[in-house]
Amino acid sequence: MSEKNTKAEILRVFELQKKFKWSLRQTTAQERREKLKKLKEKIFAESENLYQALWQDYKKPREEADLAEVLPVIAEIHDSVKNLPDWMRPKVVETPIHLGTARSEIHYEPLGQTLIIAPWNYPFNLSIAPLISAIAAGNTVMLKPSEYAPHTAEFLARILKDLFYEEEVAVFQGDASVSTELLKLPFDHMFFTGAPSIGKVVMKAAAEHLSVCTLELGGKSPVIVENTADVREAGKRIAWGKWVNAGQTCIAPDYVLVSEDKKEALINAIHDAVKSFYGQTPIEWRNSADFCRIVNKRHFDRVKGLIDDAKKRGAQVAFGADTDEHDNYISPTVITDIAEGSRILEEEIFGPVLPIVTYRHLDEALEYIRRGEKPLALYVFSSSESTIENVLRNTAAGGTSINDCLMQFVNPKLPFGGCNNSGLGRYHGHHGFKAFSHERAVFKQSRLFNPMQIFYPPYGGQFRETFQKFIRHIM
Incomplete structure (x- = not known):
């Protein structure tokens, strides 16, 4: 489709949804629940096609597809179907005595027309999860999946066309020019997941129309391994959190802070975990069906460039750093003794490379974290409750897991989102329903x-x- 025709089609669908949103806001909880149930049935029915699309895009193992793409989405649907009548019900709030016998309520109304721009790293999950919240809240949706995962984008377009009329949900595929055209329109809500640099572009576009804006971004998510931690168990959990999806996860451990005397033990524990996951030798790692690839050549070059820059400045490779540009393969890698000013300590890695940074006292680690932007996630491994509380009180992050990685994302009862450079707003479960709703004050x-x-x-x-x-x- 030509650029001119794409623009015309976007405007046509936008106008259709503009008219339909007033009918859609009248839908009942049961009507919305039925839509979500049909979506769940479709996901199960089409699961083999989803696995194939994700494998074609970047060799994602079907087991990781189940764990990281399908399971969170099904959990979101289950939570919404179970709780939607209660979420939609007006909430009575206290009325001060001087207002007499009046009644005060909060009514939850759809925001209206919504735009969801999804990323490539979890192209199914991060498209469908916000879509679930938008549907539950009674909104129309125009979805723009990432062109870097084209097979999954095509899969999304097909199944959503089967389930919804375009005046309610429509998918627009294409490159950044499609996003640019979409961002020119006065949506009631813009929802974006991706890099902070593009998040700023989306926020500027939202400001032009005073649109509600949710930004799910990223950053350098640190891990603190404190002296009382079980180092062997910490190593295993850090390794899984880092190398699932080849490190292409917005909340993946970006770097580890560990005391100098625990450094070698932790590296050995992480190395042993990698061998238990993917095989005993680097050749087995490369041939493992359980380790996916970097999404494309551009990102392969970017991540390899971070490794090369660190090595030129004197960093040591503890293990890994094997690459194959023809397969966009970078092995699980741990790097130590990294010089200040190295790009790998300044840029979000978003790949299978884990820097290890040592500290002498915990206060040094906390100060190191505070010098950077607020991360989307922060992880703490410790057996000391007082130490854990100290870390929570003296750092800021979108979310935190204690003695584990990534799990704060999985529970639909917890809000997911960042703060400042790592994001704006939150979603999942009831928090997602509220993100796509307007809380209307009603005084009777x-x-x-x-x-x-x-x-x-x-x-x-x-x-x-x-x-x-x-x-x-x-x-």
């Missing part, structure tokens, strides 16, 4: 008696006397 005054009439004009001595009694004794 008594038809018979309004106590506030005593403060109507004309003002004078009686007003002042009454008001003083009111402010001192009632408020």
Whole structure:
């Protein structure tokens, strides 16, 4: 489709959804639940095609597809179907005594027309999860999946076309020019997942229309391994959190802070975990069906460039750093003794490379984290409750897992999102429903008696006397 035709098609569908949103906001909880149930049935029915699409895009193992793409989405649907009637029900809130017998409520209304721009690293999950929240809240959706995962994008377009009329949900495929055209339109809500640099572009576009904006971004998510931690177990859990999806996860451990005397033990534990996951030798790692590839040549070159830059500045490779540009393969890699100013310590890695940074005292580790932007995730491995509380009180992050990695994302009862450079707003479960809803204040005054009439004009001595009694004794 030509650029001119794409623009015209986007405008056509936008106008269709603009009209339809007023009908859609009248849908009941049961009607929305039925849509979500049909979506779940479709996912199960099409699972083999989804596995194939993800493998074609970057050799994602079907087991990782189940764990990281399908399971979180099914959990979101289950949570929404179970709780949607309660979420939609108006909430009665307290009415102050001076307002008499009035009733105060919060009503949850759809925001209206929504735009979801999804990333390539979890192209199914991070497209469908916000879509579930948008549907639950009664919105229309225009979805732009990433062109870097074209087979999954095509899969999404096909199954959603089977399930929804375009005036409710429509998918637009293509490169960044398609996103640019979409961002010109006055959506009621723009939802973006991706890099902070592009998040700023989306936020500027939202500002042009004063659109509600949710940004799910990233950053350098640190891991603290404190002296009381079980190093062997920490190594295994860090290794899984880092190398699932070949490190292409927005909440993957980006670097590890460990005390100098625990450094070698932790590296050995991580190395042993990698061997237990992917094989005993680097050749077995490369041939493992359980380790996926970098999504494309551009990102392969970027991640390899981070390794090369660190090595030129004197960093040591503890293990890994094997690459194959013809297969976009970079092996699980741990790097130590990294010089200040190395790009790998300044840029989000988003790949299978894990820097190890040592500290002498925990306060040094906390200060190191605070010098950077607020991360999307922060991980702490410790057996000391006081140490854990100290880390939580003296750092800021979108979310945190204690003695594990990634798990804060999996629980739909927890809000997921960043702060400042790592994101704006949050979703999942009830938090997602509220992200795509407007909380409308509704005040119902008594038809018979309004106590506030005593403060109507004309003002004078009686007003002042009454008001003083009111402010001192009632408020």
